Amino acid sequence: MFRFILQHRTGFLLPEDKKMKKELFIDDLLGSPFEFHGRNRKGFDCYGLVMEVEKRLGRCMIDFYAEYSEKNYKKCLNDNSLRFVNNMNLIKTKYPVLGDVILFFDSKGCAVHIGVYLKRNDFIHCDGCGVRINNLETYFRTEKEFYTWPE
Numbered sequence: 001m002f003r004f005i006l007q008h009r010t011g012f013l014l015p016e017d018k019k020m021k022k023e024l025f026i027d028d029l030l031g032s033p034f035e036f037h038g039r040n041r042k043g044f045d046c047y048g049l050v051m052e053v054e055k056r057l058g059r060c061m062i063d064f065y066a067e068y069s070e071k072n073y074k075k076c077l078n079d080n081s082l083r084f085v086n087n088m089n090l091i092k093t094k095y096p097v098l099g100d101v102i103l104f105f106d107s108k109g110c111a112v113h114i115g116v117y118l119k120r121n122d123f124i125h126c127d128g129c130g131v132r133i134n135n136l137e138t139y140f141r142t143e144k145e146f147y148t149w150p151e
Contacts, residue, residue, distance in 0.1 A: 024056055024098065026124060032131040039063070046114045049126040050101060053116045057099045059149060062087060090147035100148045104141040113141060 028041065029052065035043020039051065051061045062084065084090075090101060096117040102125075104113035115125030121136040136144070 024053070026053065026056075029053070029124070029131050030133070032126070034126055034128050034130050038126075044126040044131055046126050049124065049131055050114050050116055053124060054099065054101075059099070085147055089150050091150060093146050093148045096146040096148065100146050102136075103145050103147065105143040105145070107143070109143075117146065 029044075029049065032041045032049075033043045034045065036045055037048070038044040039048040044052065047063075051063060054061050085101075085103070093100065096102070098117065098119055100117040102115045102117055102123055103111045104115070106112045113125065113127065115123045117123050118133065122133050123136060123139075124131065124133050126132075
């Protein structure tokens, strides 16, 4: 079973801070298929999965992607990913923790994929193979940025 604990950015949880503790269960998401515009376990796209994981962590995300189609997918993904970062007041970080958002970029600097950081360089995402966990060190998209949520 995959179970993760959301902790303070310092990486430890003080006993008196029990209210800050959140658990993230993702077993039921793994293996869900890819579906364009997918927003549930019957099928996700990368942004839909990030919305679901963040919802499980108690965070509400805006669904910008109602306006994109397969034809303009890459342009909208880039525009909306950057709008998402700005509207959600996310902060760029070099040291991600559980629940931080990862944006992946192509060689031209356009955002082309999004996922959620778990721990030890593992992240959950959805691509053509469906929902899965990969390690950042072996994942083929090397250009990336991490974004954390405001405290």
